[in-house]
Amino acid sequence: xxxxxxxxxxxxxRNMGEIENPSCVGTVGNxxxxxxxxxxxxxxxxxxxxxxxxxxxxxxxxVATSSIATELVKGKTVEEALKVTNKAVVDALDGLPPLxxxxxxxxxxxxxxxxxxxxEKNGIKIEGLKKPKSDIHDEEEINKVSY
Amino acid sequence: xxxxxxxxxxxxxxxxxxVVEAMLPYFSELYGNPSSVYEFAAHSKKAIxxxxxxxxxxxxxxxxxxxxxxxxxxADNWAxxxxxxxxxxxxxxxxxxxxxxxxxxxxxEYLQKRGFEVTYIDVDESGIIKLDQLEKAIRPTTxxxxxxxANNEIGTIQPIREIGEIARKHNVLFHTDAVQAFGQxxxxxxxxxxxxxxxxxxxxxxxxxxxxxxxxxxxRIRSFIHGGxxxxxxxxxxxxxxYAVGFGKAVExxxxxxxxxxxKEIELRDYLIKRILSxxxxxxxxxxxxxxxxxxxxxxxxxxxxxxxxxMLDMNNICASSGSACTSGSLDPSHVLxxxxxxxxxxxxSLRLTLSDENTFEExxxxxxxxxxxxxxxxxxSPLYEDFVRTR
Numbered sequence: 001x002x003x004x005x006x007x008x009x010x011x012x013x014r015n016m017g018e019i020e021n022p023s024c025v026g027t028v029g030n031x032x033x034x035x036x037x038x039x040x041x042x043x044x045x046x047x048x049x050x051x052x053x054x055x056x057x058x059x060x061x062x063v064a065t066s067s068i069a070t071e072l073v074k075g076k077t078v079e080e081a082l083k084v085t086n087k088a089v090v091d092a093l094d095g096l097p098p099l100x101x102x103x104x105x106x107x108x109x110x111x112x113x114x115x116x117x118x119x120e121k122n123g124i125k126i127e128g129l130k131k132p133k134s135d136i137h138d139e140e141e142i143n144k145v146s147y
Numbered sequence: 148x149x150x151x152x153x154x155x156x157x158x159x160x161x162x163x164x165x166v167v168e169a170m171l172p173y174f175s176e177l178y179g180n181p182s183s184v185y186e187f188a189a190h191s192k193k194a195i196x197x198x199x200x201x202x203x204x205x206x207x208x209x210x211x212x213x214x215x216x217x218x219x220x221x222a223d224n225w226a227x228x229x230x231x232x233x234x235x236x237x238x239x240x241x242x243x244x245x246x247x248x249x250x251x252x253x254x255x256e257y258l259q260k261r262g263f264e265v266t267y268i269d270v271d272e273s274g275i276i277k278l279d280q281l282e283k284a285i286r287p288t289t290x291x292x293x294x295x296x297a298n299n300e301i302g303t304i305q306p307i308r309e310i311g312e313i314a315r316k317h318n319v320l321f322h323t324d325a326v327q328a329f330g331q332x333x334x335x336x337x338x339x340x341x342x343x344x345x346x347x348x349x350x351x352x353x354x355x356x357x358x359x360x361x362x363x364x365x366x367r368i369r370s371f372i373h374g375g376x377x378x379x380x381x382x383x384x385x386x387x388x389x390y391a392v393g394f395g396k397a398v399e400x401x402x403x404x405x406x407x408x409x410x411k412e413i414e415l416r417d418y419l420i421k422r423i424l425s426x427x428x429x430x431x432x433x434x435x436x437x438x439x440x441x442x443x444x445x446x447x448x449x450x451x452x453x454x455x456x457x458x459m460l461d462m463n464n465i466c467a468s469s470g471s472a473c474t475s476g477s478l479d480p481s482h483v484l485x486x487x488x489x490x491x492x493x494x495x496x497s498l499r500l501t502l503s504d505e506n507t508f509e510e511x512x513x514x515x516x517x518x519x520x521x522x523x524x525x526x527x528x529s530p531l532y533e534d535f536v537r538t539r
Contacts, residue, residue, distance in 0.1 A: 011462065016528055027530060031492035034452055034471060038530040055530040059454035063528065
């Protein structure tokens with residue numbers, strides 16, 4: 001079902017984890033649909049992303065797209081990172097099954113969400129960046145379930 | 148451990164070597180068409196009759212009430228559509244449950260598009276259908292109640308006898324999809340008040356591609372597949388002799404071994420459930436604790452997603468299944484898990500393990516260890532778990 005590259009990034013995810021005191025964090029997705037991605041970035045004073053980490057709740061493709069997305073933005077400038085599209089994510093993984101292409105869109109959104117947070121925190125405007133959707137999960141629903 | 152651990156017996160089972168052996172002569176040696184008149188074909192006729200008798204005995208029916216089909220799905224389609232056609236004059240209302248297999252649910256949708264009304268009865272949190280709601284749903288125009296014997300995902304066994312009594316009391320036909328239950332549980336159609344019953348061979352170590360529909364004598368439902376006079380004119384097409392023979396053999400073995408086999412499965416199942424629930428936090432058992440199929444265990448692990456878990460288990464040679472959206476080919480998780488009241492994100496994190504008597508305690512131990520490792524790994528990757536830990 002998945003390419004070797006997807007399996008590799010799923011089983012050995014790159015840059016998985018958290019950054020303490022990150023420059024910015026973005027979380028996208030919806031637990032209802034089964035995918036949530038969170039991306040942490042450390043961006044230096046020159047606008048270069050010198051560290052990036054992720055956490056993902058989701059299927060194999062969701063984990064793999066997050067992992068490859070962190071590789072695609074690491075070391076880039078904010079402007080360059082903004083140009084990483086979902087297509088670039090799919091290509092870098094040697095393709096995704098059609099039903100899983102939405103995972104690559106989520107990865108693109110995660111980058112945008114982190115950059116939005118960065119722009120807000122620093123009071124700057126990044127050309128071409130739109131406010132990402134945020135709709136993570138419904139606490140009330142989960143608390144209803146007994147364990 | 149290089150050996151494969153197969154824990155997906157609700158999806159399909161291994162065809163037993165004895166079953167294959169029983170089938171083999173009917174391919175290249177005794178290949179006559181049962182409908183032909185010459186002596187050579189009589190072997191085929193006899194073989195199919197014997198298989199039918201074995202199956203009839205297994206559910207306490209007459210052999211003339213057993214109709215072979217191309218599988219459980221065809222039997223379900225036939226039971227619903229042909230009943231709707233035959234009894235549509237009396238009324239156009241059908242009752243079923245929210246946790247049926249898609250072979251029933253999608254057939255109901257098909258009938259709804261053709262003017263039938265369908266009521267979908269709710270289940271409680273353990274997956275047992277609400278009998279009071281069922282009885283109240285019956286109208287003068289209700290022609291059929293179709294409720295599965297036991298659920299394929301969460302294993303919950305329905306109160307079939309009570310449903311049969313309700314159906315009888317209101318003079319409504321009662322069909323049950325027994326695809327998962329047949330060969331696992333005692334079934335007697337007269338004692339349980341069942342009018343129609345669907346089953347499939349490949350769930351009980353028989354071949355794929357054959358099932359049957361039991362139709363109680365006197366029920367008017369007609370042919371679904373039109374053509375020759377096979378199956379007493381109700382299901383046309385040359386009989387699949389080798390598969391019917393294999394089905395018969397599988398049923399013979401399943402009936403002979405049922406008591407001992409299910410006892411072993413229950414021991415393995417309960418051991419697995421006990422270990423998983425006590426050793427992995429934020430885990431729940433889906434389905435009823437005791438009124439469940441002997442071989443079914445279904446869990447939800449909070450904060451993780453099922454497909455990831457399945458792939459990682461597969462890397463450790465464990466075959467299992469999940470009710471997560473990613474494994475269903477849609478955006479929604481299993482309708483069964485939603486019907487028992489699970490929120491989407493908990494339903495996404497489900498894992499179904501369905502055992503056979505060939506599994507061992509050693510395999511259960513290995514499986515528990517691998518699930519623990521994997522759940523732990525996936526939770527460490529999960530932003531939901533991170534949020535949970537932070538706010539704890």
